[in-house]
Amino acid sequence: VTEALESNCDVLIIGAGPAGMMMAAWMARMGINARIVDKRSTKIYAGQADGLQLRSLEIFDSFGFADRAWKEANHMIEMCMWNPGEDGVLRRSDRVPDVPAGLSRFTQIVLHQGRIERFFLDHIKKHSKDRLRVERAVLPESLEIDEERSDDYSADNYPIKVQLRHLTDEEAAPAQANGPTVNDGLFRSNLVDDDTDDLINKGRENKGGTETVRAKYMVGCDGAHSWTRRQLGFQLEGEPTDFIWGVLDIVPITDFPDIRNRCAVHSASSGSLMVIPREEKLVRLYIQLTEIKPDASGRADRSKITPETIIKAAQKIIAPYSLTYEYCDWFTAYQIGQRVGTNFDHKNRVFLTGDAVHTHSPKAGQGMNVSMQDSFNLGWKLGLVVKGIAQPSILKTYQSERRRIAQDLIDFDHKFSRLFSGRPAKDVMDEEGVSMEDFKQAFLNGNMFASGLSVDYGTSMLVAKPGSSADQGDGTDVSSTHHQKVVGRQELATNIKLGMRFPSYKVLNQSDARPWEFQEKLRSDGRFRIVVFAGNVVSPQQQARLKVFCQHLTSSGFLAPHIHKSVALLTCHAAKRTEVELLRDFPDVLHPFDSKMGWDYDSVFVDDVSYHEGFGDAYKNYGVDKENGCVVVTRPDQYVGHVDSLDEEGFVGVESYFRGVLVPVS
């Protein structure tokens, strides 16, 4: 790399952890000119995050690689609670399902972060035709933003200037505390100082290469010590606590009966432990290190934390059962602290996602999931704005939608961590101890949040809920600039909630009778969807309503140019499949014709009984009337933006929604 290298890109991503990978996946899918850099010379090969929650799997499925994770991972089905009985001896007090039944077609699974990063890398390679690659051992060393031009969205404006430094692989490799035999994650732990500045200085001293990149947008996915956040002067607010936990990935040798179940173990006075059974006979143990305390600076001494000290602490907690190992795959330690960023973006030009804006303990298995979902929320918005399809003001909804989730996450983790780290109460009079009943209730209540399915975005130009966008609570104005505010008719689809992800039920393909989870048809390809619940299409009145709606779609000056390009159509009707013909009963726009590829056979579905997989009863489950149907608009991330009637009035509502979001095609 020569000194004077200069180039432009639309989106510059800093950091290739789960948040950065998700961002890059959107960029690849949407054909955006993006770059992604990471200060490390390699991806993660062991340890770190491992829990994938239900919503993350749905998202992976929308990109097309959930099956890889599903096959390789360990599936967590049961959660067991262990604590001392009246005789003071450890015993199993409860078994509960790991997640409640019926929330999603997926359950929670565990697989280490390195494999998840691999799935992303393969996906990004395929969809970018190998143009978008993680540039490793590269990190930014300066950031300038042309503040005066940050509101100027003309195509040739690149208001962000970043100097990137290229390191050698040796410079970029982290120091391992335990030598090369056992992987340790201490260098990524919050118990040690970040090495970003050292890396920059090393690179400068060695006179390595630099280059200047001008970008339209930049996304800091650079983890808890985020360099990007520091440049913007944003703070994380919150407190560390004194609880220190060790993490071991081992193949255990033990007589503990529940070693292949997820377990929360509270000992009488030696602290707590969590068991997470993993792939390939591995088990992850989260172990409270009661004997290691933070010093006056608030930090614990990293040198005291070794696999041996951690397993000793585990043995005390799990006694009278024995626990040892011959093979340790990875270990680390961290100090619990819950902190959330004050700001998630700077002038809608520089954004922060993932650990860069929220940190918390890993035990509830949330960090990687919420981090990926931050980028899942932002990526398509950036993609559509860069392409000139959506109005730049949609970018404001990133902070308004995700900051509240981060705050909820912090509150959830705060509560869960305290109940986990506390000593179990001896009896009801023991006020300092934690009631095991409270712990169980917190786990069960938190389950919906932990699944990722309770996310419910507030009113904005992208979510046509009643109420004003000022209800967001953080003062961000996320209303549409369009004069006419549109409000979705929730009563027409009572279980397809505005602001929440589109739920899934089995439907059949009209043309070939194959059953599908309907959500599978909402692919992450950067397009909105108009989901036409066509109702009873064999009734003449309903046929007429469907035709009128479709005629309006195809003749609309505003919407028609977007149809099939940035807005796809998906239909589900409620008549009997065998009484309906695709070409006869559905207007062409619902299954368009291509002169080379013929008719589209993958857009019209039916709520009917399948030959082999039962009946999804989708209309009933969605809360949609089987006679009259309705229309639902989903955003490119499967969240529900608008609901309206299948008629002329409904068309006006749908068009109005899109006028608030998309740029007119001239």
Ligand code: FAD
């Ligand atoms: P990171 O994964 O930290 O990625 C940041 C990336 O940016 C890194 O690749 C880093 O090298 C790079 N980078 C940093 N600074 C720079 C710079 N200046 N320039 C260029 N690149 C830079 N979460 C879960 O959901 N489930 C779990 O089960 C779970 N278990 C965990 C267990 C442990 C022991 C730990 C430590 C964490 C766990 N987490 C878990 C949390 C999870 O690992 C993080 O929340 C997640 O990795 C955050 O993703 P991210 O992409 O935001 O940040």
